[in-house]
Amino acid sequence: MKLNTPRWWYVRDSNHARMTRTMLKPLGWLWAGVTARRIAKAAPVDPGCAVVSVGNLTVGGSGKTPVAREILRLLRATGVEAQGLSRGYGG
Incomplete structure (x- = not known):
């Protein structure tokens, strides 16, 4: 809609x-x-590890997911065991 x-x-x-x-x-x-x-x-809350937050007030279509994926790829390429966490659509 x-x-x-x-x-x-x-x-x-x-x-x-x-x-x-x-x-x-x-x-x-x-x-x-x-x-x-x-x-x-x-x-x-102290998560006990480094946290990189990718986001803003834009609801959708601003390219947050591709940026987060690229950050993960670059971190993993340097040997950092990086994981991604998403609240998901409408989370």
Whole structure:
């Protein structure tokens, strides 16, 4: 299913866009606060080995998997016993 960006997203001068931004701003503050609290409560974990994280906020199609595979290939070529871990689609 392809979701299109709403037309009002790019319109800066419309009353609808201004009203939508104004109404969503408190929700954004709430979301940021909940996220900050969740991150602050997280207990640090020492995995006992070096960790390389490949990722960002992009959902898909940005090339993370090929980059991770190439990093693994290069590490293994230098003699490092490297393993990959994926949360998987929708993880």
